[in-house]
Amino acid sequence: MVSMALNVGLILRLGYVRETWRAEQSLHGFGLEEKSQSRVASMAASSQKVAHVSRGKQVVSIDGTEIEDGGERVINLDHGDPTMYERFWQQTGDKNTFVISGWQYISYFSDVTNLCWFLEPEFAKAVVRLHKLVGNAITEDRYIVVGTGSTQLFQAALYALCPPNASEPMNVVSAAPFYSSYPLMTDFLKSGLYKWGGDAHKFSTDGPYIELVTSPNNPDGSTRQAVVNRNQGILMHDFAYYWPQYTPISFPADHDLMLFTVSKSTGHAGTRIGWALVKDKEVARKMTKFIEINTIGVSKDSQLRAARILQAVADSCDRVGSPEEVQPFFDYSYILMEKRWKQLRAAVKKSGLFSLPDFPSKFCNFSGRTFESQPGKCESFAWLKCEGEIEDCESFLRCHRILTRGGKHFGVCPKYVRISMLERDEMFDLFTERLSQIKL
């Protein structure tokens, strides 16, 4: 009986690992590339539920071959899954519980008087309040378009910005290193409206183009401006990380088309809600049209939950100084990010094999009010460089059971990797501990 149970257990584990490996193949990079690399199997870092299976001595699969793991847990920091924020929300208890009756919000329509007819007014209100409080974006005289994450809004914006009857697809460019999903999101349907044009620094084709400006930048955290700066250029600003826990808020952003998302601002990636602030009415109308054709609007349940979460963040920051209240969300998250960056810099220093970018400190208008010390940049990703003779940093770290995303996915050389800083504490501690001990 015991023997049989053990055998069944082994078979189940093998089955689990095979399936996990396949899942990982399809997951790599959130749409990064069709032909995914061979990879270590465990996705344990991404899901608390299955974390136990990758602990201790176990079977894992590399390149489809089962091997003994040797007892070292796989650390997956490839994705920017923002589970770091879970603890903050746990601490708030039932206060931010979202409740919706079976009969509520069943219609397709949210507000037919709004150009974006599927935008829940509660959500729009929460967006405006938070931007005003944080001071990171101008909301006056803008149209708000809600999307199923900023990913859908990115595609909606491409559709809206490209003329429907042009003879050639419009070039879409971004300065390398750029967000690894941009090329595939632009090209996966082989659209006749737009095509990926590569690194903006090398862009020399005449005619109209769209430049994607991600600031702070994913993967390297740099503050970005447009680099092409030609007459027929259209700009799209991805401000997913322009929040006080990641970077000083020096000014309210004031561009034609700006994308934001709850995934990175509050950590609610599973809710799939983003928003665009759009100056031009016709662009907002066409973005709305895209979302109408693509998904007939955006989940109301999610918009309402996101509204509640954004209001909770604003409430926590509005109540600074009141001892009974919950810690301000951006204090909590900035302090944790700062701690992690110190921990990572110490590990990098101890190992001696890697380096990290250094960014100049700036004054943060928002956190200047709440923090005693001057905050620096605490990016959601570390842009780690392998120094010396290590040419392929992703493969090198993979040999140490650390999964990261290599430079070539971001349009640069493989000496760089992107590492998520947003994992749960336990995983992050394990990572810095292991990194600090890596020797050649």
Place this chain on the structure above:
Amino acid sequence: MVSMALNVGLILRLGYVRETWRAEQSLHGFGLEEKSQSRVASMAASSQKVAHVSRGKQVVSIDGTEIEDGGERVINLDHGDPTMYERFWQQTGDKNTFVISGWQYISYFSDVTNLCWFLEPEFAKAVVRLHKLVGNAITEDRYIVVGTGSTQLFQAALYALCPPNASEPMNVVSAAPFYSSYPLMTDFLKSGLYKWGGDAHKFSTDGPYIELVTSPNNPDGSTRQAVVNRNQGILMHDFAYYWPQYTPISFPADHDLMLFTVSKSTGHAGTRIGWALVKDKEVARKMTKFIEINTIGVSKDSQLRAARILQAVADSCDRVGSPEEVQPFFDYSYILMEKRWKQLRAAVKKSGLFSLPDFPSKFCNFSGRTFESQPGKCESFAWLKCEGEIEDCESFLRCHRILTRGGKHFGVCPKYVRISMLERDEMFDLFTERLSQIKL
């Protein structure tokens, strides 16, 4: 003071109507056509919140010109907004209230051991249970792919079924009258992978193609089979309406790729959740990839709420015969649909200007167990024909303040219109009353 208030009221109403008219322009047909027709303004039928503004004597806008309405309320039955079900869910009280804490389900990932890594296991379980209970689809040995409505799954399926490196885009066809959004959903991004090939009855191009089979069909409710039937054909079955309230369930559907949605099955259109049952693993994998690139998965909040609703439907049907329990959902909805169809047929008869299709009665394996009488087809849309000399039925009804969707949007002649049968009672009663009194 009174005079000023009246003026302000008039200005506000004018402003409202202008905005509403613009919203309606962009709404027409859920992505039906870019250049929308000139239309009567009121969206009142679509939203209870604003219903009052279209009552009584008021200002509306046709072709952008403000005119006096003459006191007749606009009845909008253009969209299939399933608000009819609201009352059922209200009657269930708090039983189906969905509750989610601020810290729950914040990760991108639902189940990394599943090929569809963003599929919530609770939702998958509810889907399988309901299909088994209703007997409308085989779920054994299928992959379940969840989508942001079946609209997103339709596009995911096109992406999955078309080879990425073909020299020509694949033709996508459907027998007329076909769902009015198919052409635009296929062509709006000018994809190099697929293109709209028109009416399947007229399709004569050689080579591979995809045929969309919607059964019961939107708009006309007919039971459908594939019509092209050639060697290189791939079928996609849209079963949005294959539920007992609309049509007899004669057999569990057993096709390669089948689409379903909560919008039409339970009425929760605002939740934006659909699912696909897929035989082939590679197709399911590529559909998952599409949704990963398009929206990085599907809202967990919505999947969990949809799971609760589907379980509630199944519970209500499992408990037949127990007097304390809630009425079985499909009894409630079928009885209401049957009443509406009787009412509509009486109105059509009284007017003498219109006709409706007649469908043969079939045995329903599901409701045969619960209904005393033999159920017929009670489609979610009425496919009304203007008889005699009325050539443009949509325009004719619009003159009577009834908004419908004309035949040309479905690939057939303008003598036909599609009319939603899923509106709230009050609107539906007003509609049949007005229709019955229309004279030439």
